Amino acid sequence: MNEIRESAVPVSIPAKPPAPPLVHLADGLAFGGDYNPEQFDRAVWDEDVRLMREAGVNLVTLGVFAWGTVEVADGVWDWSWLDDALELLHRNGIGVDLATPTAAPPSWLLAAHPDIAPVLIDGYREPPGGRNAWCPASPVYRRYALRHVEALAERFGRHPAVRLWHVGNELGGGNARCYCDGSAEAFREWLKDRRGSLDEVNAAWGTDQWGHRFGRWEEILPPRGRHGAPNPGLFLDYERYNSDALLSHYLAEKEVLQRHSDAPVTTNLMVGAGAQVVDYASWAPHTAVAANDHYTLVDDPLREQDLAFAGDRMRGMFCDRRPWLLMESSTGGPSWQQRNRAKDPGEIVRHSLGHVARGSDGAMFFQWRASTAGAEQFHSAMLPHSGTRSRVWREVVELGGHLRSLAEIQGTTVEPARAAIVVDDVAGWALRHGLKPHRALSYGRELRQWHRVLWERGILCDVVSPWSDFEDYDLVIVPTLLVVSDENSDDAAQRLRDVPVHGGTLVVTYLSGICDADNQVIPGGFPGAFRDVLGAWSDEFYPLQQGEQVTLDNGAAVEEWTERVYLEGAEPVLSYATGPLAGGPAVTRHAVGEGAAWYVSAHLAPETIDDLAGRLAAEAGLEPVIEAGPGVEAVRRVGPGASYLFLLNHSGADQTVAATGHDLLTGTDLGPVLIVPAGGVRVLRESAA
Incomplete structure (x- = not known):
């Protein structure tokens, strides 16, 4: 790996800011998408804005990948096309979400400074040609990026078309983790700030095991290599560092923008059940409006439930459940899945309004006009290759009309939910990597299963962070929360233990509360953080082998995971009927004050979770939003x-x-x-x- 000549970029994260004021980006709900006029002849632009007005577009994201078409060489600027595009949009009453194009460093920068590109875990440096091909620890990249942002903000900071600033694009998508020497240096500085001393690092990571105690800061390296057994504490802190490093870069660009403009600043997150790219809950408070990119998987049989989960989590990012914004979605097939099939008739409208139902103040797409060349030439668009004769165009126009009809909904909030599911990106990282009793478990799958049973029953739930306030919830579900984080110095475990004390129902599933915030096992029996409130604990894990099943006393099958559970005040609800744990409890309930704490020690089949959800909903007094037919x-x-x-x-x-x-x-x-x-x-x- 190349040696760096300058000190790595330090990570600086300010305290969580107060909630920003509500943002209204358009006259009514926002509607539009990424607009890339630089890809097309000027003759096309007039047709673009005419069709945007026909469809009801009122906001477009401009300039996301335009660094190399504006700064055509080092310090050589061509603003002409961007000047003209902004004026054209403004003349036609279309607002602009103006992006800093720093997700795509230009070829001239990568050629002059190839070491700004991220290094993968195996030491391979990413070649030019991709997106987010930069390392957040690179001082060269930071200097060039902020120089460009400064010039952009000076030129357009007061432009009347600019309604919103959009920093980069999907930060962490392609550069979530870098393992270069500069990142190693920045990681050590981050550790000094977080841990204070080498003694604290050694204690937190348990380095006496295998005799890997650190005596000098320079001995600490990122968890490189695809083989071996990385220290779980080191691994988790490195994930935290990378998230903070990317957030620090976002904040650096935000600070430049705010010196030149009063327009709100955000960036597009990628929140879903299976994507723990960065620690999104710690990022959201730093955005003026939480914005999300959501693409369904074409082979997902419950795409609409995945959409609902993402919306419920976006809403849970802020304590006041304020509106958020769907920044990107697709009108049809994306470009990055194995088989990118089109959406079914009606899905564009139904999916978009599904996001609005769950709190989005608009529906935006990638992209406006389909690209004829480049990597995303087959990605769907609002204006597809087949033009206005297409079904997609007809549905886009229909959606635009619907959003205009719903203008009065702007700024309203989803009614308060009485159920919550706890999710934490940090816990997802901890579960996904390292030597675990079962290395094929999916954090996202478990989250989706518990969300699904409430969604199918029509029971609204928030998807919230472990350090949320749970007093207003009657049911709180904690799926596979391996690490109980202590973000913002709040005792998250105590907040959850207090749920039944306040009269609520707490449900804790297997592999939750096993480790503390340092990824160290809490001794005394599993799940250490919750065993007292659960009135039950286990001493051994019994993960099932591939294809192996045991049955419960209700006849249901269990796969993947079981535990030997002991009762200390709890009562068995379901027990193992076969296998080495036959006769022992699998699901327990412990009465605590006016509430109850449940422990689910097995990976239950979907129908068993559904049956259990019915009992939990009845116990918590939860009702569907309304009684409705199937689907x-x-x-x-x-x-x-x-x-x-x-x-x-x-x-x-x-x-x-x-x-x-x-x-x-x-x-x-x-x-x-x-x-x-x-x-x-x-x-x-x-x-x-």
């Missing part, structure tokens, strides 16, 4: 003087729902019984505004 999703947003009921029919048959209100999409009064057509959506204003 109908119901979510309510509320605002001053009005509530809005979203009804989304994901089934292939018309469904009857008992509801009354004024349908904003059709302009008609409906109820007390109405039809939600197959694949269709109703949005009812339930009371006068």
